[in-house]
Amino acid sequence: xxxxxxxxxxxxxxxxxxxxxxxxxxxxxxxxxxxxxxxxxxxxxxxxxxxxxxxxxxxxxxxxxxxxxxxxxxxxxxxxxxxxxxxxxxxxxxxxxxxxxxxxxxxxxxxxxxxxxxxxxxxxxxxxxxxxxxxxxxxxxxxxxxxxxxxxxxxxxxxxxxxxxxxxxxxxxxxxxxxxxxxxxxxxxxxxxxxxxxxxxxxxxxxxxxxxxxxxxxxxxxxxxxxxxxxxxxxxxxxxxxxxxxxxxxxxxxxxxxxxxxxx
Numbered sequence: 196x197x198x199x200x201x202x203x204x205x206x207x208x209x210x211x212x213x214x215x216x217x218x219x220x221x222x223x224x225x226x227x228x229x230x231x232x233x234x235x236x237x238x239x240x241x242x243x244x245x246x247x248x249x250x251x252x253x254x255x256x257x258x259x260x261x262x263x264x265x266x267x268x269x270x271x272x273x274x275x276x277x278x279x280x281x282x283x284x285x286x287x288x289x290x291x292x293x294x295x296x297x298x299x300x301x302x303x304x305x306x307x308x309x310x311x312x313x314x315x316x317x318x319x320x321x322x323x324x325x326x327x328x329x330x331x332x333x334x335x336x337x338x339x340x341x342x343x344x345x346x347x348x349x350x351x352x353x354x355x356x357x358x359x360x361x362x363x364x365x366x367x368x369x370x371x372x373x374x375x376x377x378x379x380x381x382x383x384x385x386x387x388x389x390x391x392x393x394x395x396x397x398x399x400x401x402x403x404x405x406x407x408x409x410x411x412x413x414x415x416x417x418x419x420x421x422x423x424x425x426x427x428x429x430x431x432x433x434x435x436x437x438x439x440x441x442x443x444x445x446x447x448x449x450x451x452x453x454x455x456x457x458x459x
Contacts, residue, residue, distance in 0.1 A: 226258045227326060227400055230289035233263040233279060234314050236299020239271040240386050241331045245293065245393030249400075251409045256401040262286050264313050272298045283317040291396075292321040296332025296352060296386070298444060301451040303337060307458035315341050327399070331383035331392060333358075333448065338382070339365050340455060348377040352385030353425055354441040358449045361456065371425035384425075390415065
């Protein structure tokens with residue numbers, strides 16, 4: 196189980212352990228079906244960054260698909276509309292259910308009865324037989340809601356760590372890791388972390404060389420103009436401003452989680 200120190204370092208595990216897990220997924224005949232499970236109000240980058248990684252990795256290793264409750268456009272909080280490949284009713288089993296984050300998490304949690312909550316019921320079913328279970332950003336909150344992170348180290352967007360910590364069975368990782376791997380659970384940090392996490396997953400689904408090739412294809416060589424990517428490096432002024440911007444959303448999601456947990 197991996198814990199991370201503050202900063203942007205990627206969590207890694209010994210090469211031998213990674214090779215074992217890699218063999219268990221790539222020795223199968225069929226590619227892994229990776230399903231990005233959408234809901235109204237998701238964050239588009241949470242979906243499209245890792246989805247592009249999986250697409251570029253190729254069909255020898257993965258079959259990336261988009262899934263939503265209905266077959267019409269599913270709209271992100273920015274107004275990006277995505278048409279799913281499958282609905283909850285016709286989706287085949289997912290080898291890798293992948294949950295994005297976004298403001299819509301609150302609405303997903305509104306129905307506290309899991310048997311009546313279309314999204315969480317579908318997620319719970321898919322997690323049960325999955326090879327890997329993944330989330331990025333506040334998607335970890337939805338995994339936690341169906342018990343998929345119980346007894347696991349996990350991470351989420353830095354501003355929402357205290358919300359994830361409301362789930363007593365989840366061990367929220369220290370610091371601000373880009374991803375955390377614990378067994379077959381791989382949770383990503385906030386928003387852009389999905390790109391780093393996606394490349395790490397590509398190395399598990401295929402191998403390091405294939406994942407590195409995807410990174411080069413995308414010309415992913417991050418060199419941001421500011422060293423303010425997480426609270427460990429942000430200036431006090433920037434941190435205070437952005438924390439204040441998140442305050443209302445964090446409070447609303449925290450209340451939604453508390454209400455959900457009280458009903459369980």
